[in-house]
Amino acid sequence: MKSGQSIETLKVSRRSLLFTGAAAGVAATLASVAGAADPVQAEAPAGKIRPFRANIPEAALADLRRRVAATRWPDGETVHDRSQGVQPERLKALVDEWQSSYDWRKAEQKLNSFPQFVTGIDGVDIHFIHVRSRHENALPLIMTHGWPGSVFELIDVIGPLTDPTAYGGAADDAFHLVIPSIPGFGFSGKPAETGWNPQRIAGAWDVLMKRLGYNSYVSQGGDWGAIVSDALGRQAPDGLLGIHVNRVERATTFPPDAAQALMSGAAAPDSLSPEEKSIYKEARDFLNNGFGYAAIMGTRPETIGYGLADSPVGLAAWLYDKIADWVFSRGDPERALGRQAILDNITLYWLTNTGPSSGRIYWENVAAGAKLEPVKVPAAVTVFPGEVYRPPRRWLGRAYPQLIYYNATAKGGHFAAWEEPELFAQEVRAAFRTLRS
Incomplete structure (x- = not known):
């Protein structure tokens, strides 16, 4: 989809945004570290796929340490809880490790242990990890990360999904795995024009899978990855067999009277059961107390971007705040993920330098308008208990008329693959089992 092209739909307000929730040159050079460490990107020719390895210059790492050491810290909060945001003692502990003992080269080594590539699609370079299974008849799967995450969210499920027999699974559950970085995130290119909304990204993913030789495939995602997977499912390109999401859109699943009440700020309708009223209350609490980040990026991504590009500690606080909010161990992401993974x-x-560019997907999604039509392909849903919105199965029929799998797990949060990789892999295997030929 070219910039400016979109389906005519109802435009969403800021309040209804609640419902929608690398170039090869990077390996060689960065912009001058006197400014932000921004990858210099040499666009991959359309149709060409080139190998990629992460290799950040040492000067960029030294610049990061210098900037962290020069941090001007704000005054302490006036409360003793998380109601005003990230607590200083938690962020300072994270930053102390960042400054003193954290080793980015270990992260690079982890990334580079997997085959990585870059290819140009619709004018933007797409970085992706591509791991083919050794098992015959493996099912091609494209899996998409979200915000404030990255491909790092999904690395620990690569082994269980591509080589299930090494992790207690069956060879018949194997996948060929493609994990792209969303445009504006990580080592993918940064769009220089508007229009890179989830619908356009979904179209690019179909191009990517066909370019890799996969004429049939499935899609999976959480957070923005779920929104992209839903968009793919609505487009239903030839070869898309089905989708699995671990994050569900409220706009397409809330009962109409509940959705209307939520948008107006009213109490839960009497038509809801006690369980449904609890879900309604959680959604209202999120809208009132946990939605500010999305309202800012959905309306002023450039304004917040200046701070994210200039201050590493400002960037860390912005990302850490939502990681802490959404893990199963609410407020304690170190327990869920470990400090190394967060860093x-x-x-x-x-x-x-993708703090600013990654936020633009929120603005693009608002500009594109609400997409309320149902998914046209078989769909599977896993609800993790730490997710922000946990719809019951009976609410999903309007969004997913061909719901082939639903399960509510006992543990795991919004970052399910990151927090519970073994359980997540089991869910993905179960979700697509009936779609294998």
Whole structure:
């Protein structure tokens, strides 16, 4: 889809945004570290696929340490909880490790242990990990990360999905796995024009899979990855067998009377059961207390971007806040993920200067308008208990008329693959089992 092309749909307001929730040159050089460490990108010719390896210059890492050391810290908060945001003692502990002992080269080594590539699609370079299974009849799967995450979210499920027999699974559950970086994230290119909304990204993913020789495939995602997978499912390109999501859109699944009440700020309708009223209350609490980040990026991504590009600690606080909010161990992401993993993700944003560009997907989604039509292909849903919105199965029929799988797990949060890779892999295998030929 070219910039400016979109389906005519109802435009969403800021409040209804609640419902929508590398170039090869990067390996060689960065812009001057006197400014932001921004990858210099040499666009891959359309149709060409080139190998990629992460190799950040040492000067960029030294610049990061210098900037962290020069941080001017704000005054302490006036409360003793997380109601005003990231607590200083938590962020300072994270930053102390970032400054003193954190080693980005270990993160690079982890990335580079997998085959990585870059290819130009619709004028933007797409970085992706591509791991083919050794098992015959493996099912091609494209899996998409979200914000404030990256491909680091999904690395620990590569082994279980591509080589299930090594992790207690069956060879018949194997996948050929493609994990792209969303445009504006990580080592993918940064769009220089408007229009890179989830619908356009979904179209690019179909091009990518066909370019890799996969004439039939499935799609999976959480957070923005779920929105992209839903968009693919609505487009239903030839060869897309089905989708699996671990994050569900409210706009397409909330009962109409509940959706209307939520948008107006009213109490839960009497038509809802006690369980449904609890889900309604969680959604209303999120809208009132946890939605500010999306309202800012959905309306002023450039304004917040100046701070994200200039201050590594400002960037760390912005990302850490939502990671802490959405893990199953609410407020304690170190327990869910480990400090090293959190720093790997934050450092990737810093070194590629994608704090500002990653936020534009929120603006693009608002500009594109609400997409309320149902998914046209078989769909599977896993609800993890730490997710922000946990719809019951009976609410999903309007969005997913061909719902082939639904499960609510006992553990795991918004970053399901990152937090619970083994359980997540089991869910993905189960979700697509009936779609294998």
